[in-house]
Amino acid sequence: MKIVRESLPDVVFVDLKMPGVSGFEVIEKINLLDPTIVTIVITGYATVNSAVEAMKKGAYDFLPKPFTPEELRLITQRGLEKRRLVQETIALRREKEMLREHFAAIVSHELKSPLGAIQQNLFGLEAELSSKLTESQKTLFERMKCRIADLLKLIHTWLRVILVDIKKIKESFAPVTVTTLISKAVESIQPHATRKEVEILISYEEPLGLVDGDEGTLVAALVNIVSNAVKYSRLGGKVLIKAKQEENSILISVTDTGVGISEEDLPYIFGDFYAGKPGPAAERGSGLGLAITRRIVEAHNGSISVESEVGRGSAFAIRLPALKSSVHNQPSLGAETYSDSH
Template sequence: MTAGRPHSSEEWLPISRVDDVVAMGPWLLRLRWGAGLGVLAATALARQLLGVSVPVVPMAVVGLVILAYNAGLWLAFKRVRSGGRVRSVLATSLTHLELVLDWTAMLVLIHLTGGVESPLIIFFVFHIIVASLLFERAVAAIYAAAAVLLTVVLAIAEGAGWVPHRHMVGFFPGEAYTEVGFLVGILGTFTLLGTVSFYIASTLAEHARRGEERLATLYFGLQAVNSSLELGEVLQRMAEAAVEAMDVHGVAVGLVDPTHSRIEEAASFGLSESYLAKGPVLLSHSPALAEVVGSGRPLIIQEERDRRLLQYPTALAAEGIQSVLFVPLRGKERVLGVVRAYSTRERAFGPEDARFLGAIAAQGALAVENAMAFGALRQLDQDKSRFVRMVTHELRAPVAGADSILRTMLGGYVGELDERQRDFIMRLARRLDTLRMLIDDLLELAAGRMDMGRSEAEDVSVVEVVQRVIDHLQPQVQEKRLVLRLDLEAAARLVVRANGESLFRVFHNLIGNAVKYTPEGGGVVVRVTPSEQQVEVAISDTGIGIPAEALPRLFTEFFRATNAKPFAPGTGLGLVIVKELVEKAGGRISVDSDEGQGTTFTVYLPLAAAQ
């Protein structure tokens, strides 16, 4: 397969990057100013300094023409550079135009200064080098062939008398342009010099351009690799980046299993399903992989005799693979796995390719270790949540049983209690209520973390959920003689993408807290407001407020503000649960409070249409 170009904001052209062409423009323009002025100066001083006769007026006209079209090119390139995003078609056209104009001027100057006898013919080589640096090899070859062909045509035209020959008196003792040996020597030397210059310059340009494309692809590919902490995504993006950067048939990434006996295929790109289903990759049956894992060094297999080092040479042949490059995926302490690049070309890989794929693997290994560490931490957190859930679930039954016994005793079913006994049992019952509340919150927190990402999202009406919560809290509101008002600033049905029960728990906790921490006779306002692509739900109360020093720790597990503890019972887990559920729905929560003045919690949720 053929890899595509990297996705970037810049245009890729048949020549090098447009920015490079435009950046080279000022240099060529300055050089051309010097060339035009040099032609004028050489015309004026040739006879006085060198004793060489040149046609003054035609040469001066050519010099002025060079300066004139260079001024026009300067204005055109200035317009291209100031256009913000480079306009590729105009930049390419201008580059072709300036070379055509330069070559025309060069050909005229060569004709005016002796044709094939002209000392200026060597400057055509400079123009061939410039074309080879700017353009891809095929286009540069056309320019190089045109330079040789135009020079040969000029020599033939002057020798045949089709155009007049202008002999430079004082430079050649006689007119050699009609001598066959001289023509063959000069034109042969010029052709050889032009060909060698084209080959060297175009080879260097192609090498630099290929390196630039690889680095650009590597940059964008590794950006994608490092944008995720999911191990599967990291490895898949690494494989895609390697295929795109190296222009190979396919890439596979395998991780060494815990027993260090096999490679577990983790990601691939470009390879057929039949090849991927070839069977387990065992280190004992693949000397090549065993060597890479053991030594931590890259290995290239592209000779027929080396295929014995592979476990599945028949499957490789069926896939059309001719060359394989193995590079270790090295972590900080050990080899994590192996990255394999496959090419259908013979002898496709060299040391440079090994170094380049090694650079991808080195950057990818860091992302892999981060993803593995993240996965381990997530697993540890889930194990902790599972343990907490199990323990609290086991505690719930005996606590409920103890509470039932205490309620039975307080109801007088086991005999009358004196005042001291009743007070003691009621205090014990309140402690059990607090313990039961803690168990419920721990269970909810653990369940939420274990189910993170598993609960199904649905279209939920925010207004309907808030109204349900308000209806559910009416007994507490009436008991404390509070004023609870729902303020809807927009009649539109505000729908978010979330789990309905989770959203109910969020607002039940926030509105319930506002009711709980507001003294009798106070007020609570719930305001629902659409804002651009999200909905804002603000819960404001006239309660006890939150001290400024407590605000930074408000969403920390088991933390409660100092003024909240004596006012009402709590566990310090409710807001932690709220924050996690809000963020799970793609939203965020903020708080604004003054101690003694009240508190406002605001939940921001993206609308379903925006998602």
């Protein structure tokens, strides 16, 4: 372990049976120190069980004694290759993060500012010419203004996604009640639902604990999911929001009876700018809602998943870690909410 700590090698060969400390322990410690270091177990006690056990603890491979120099060379080469790939992946991920941040700066400076200036000039020009403009010229001005406003709106949403700053969100974490999140989200979507004659139903399974999080962004995440459910519902459809506690996590599900998502689209809907097959023109979005939502949920150490069937509807599930023993600390809260809703 001393050598490993001092030299941070690429590959480590470990015996399983050693005096004082077991190979398993060494593998675990190396993994904690630097998970990219490749550990290969060399042992005379090469039973399948200990091999499996070593792999579970994070060993890369297993070399039973006796082995030929060629076998040792081969496994070393593969180990080195594996480490190179892992390091490359890490570097790429870091690069992607940096690109994302740079991209935000580029978008805001190089696109947003000049576009804003064009918009202002257009307003000015239109005001100056207003008395001289023919009807068709006025229509042209309107069209330009609309297009520019749309572009600015898109850039704003764009920036919002890129700038969902996980560290900042985490700074403002506080205990939040799940029922508050849901009612705030529903409140903002209700008008849209009413227009589409979509009924939003809510059901809580008590007792329901608290989550540690940022209320504003969590509501925004829910708004995205529920507004999708309404948006991709047919006239007169139903949207069911359920919340319940499962051991240490809180599960919020949003189920709709809408158009559903095709199998080809399903793996990509949480990506940036992914909007599925063209739906009704009025309901097209920028394809960012779910990307933002995923980022918010992950910033809360939660996860989001989806199940869907074309023509039958979709079910989105958000799982957030419950605040420790929040259920036990707040028995009256749960009971009150329960009696309120009855």
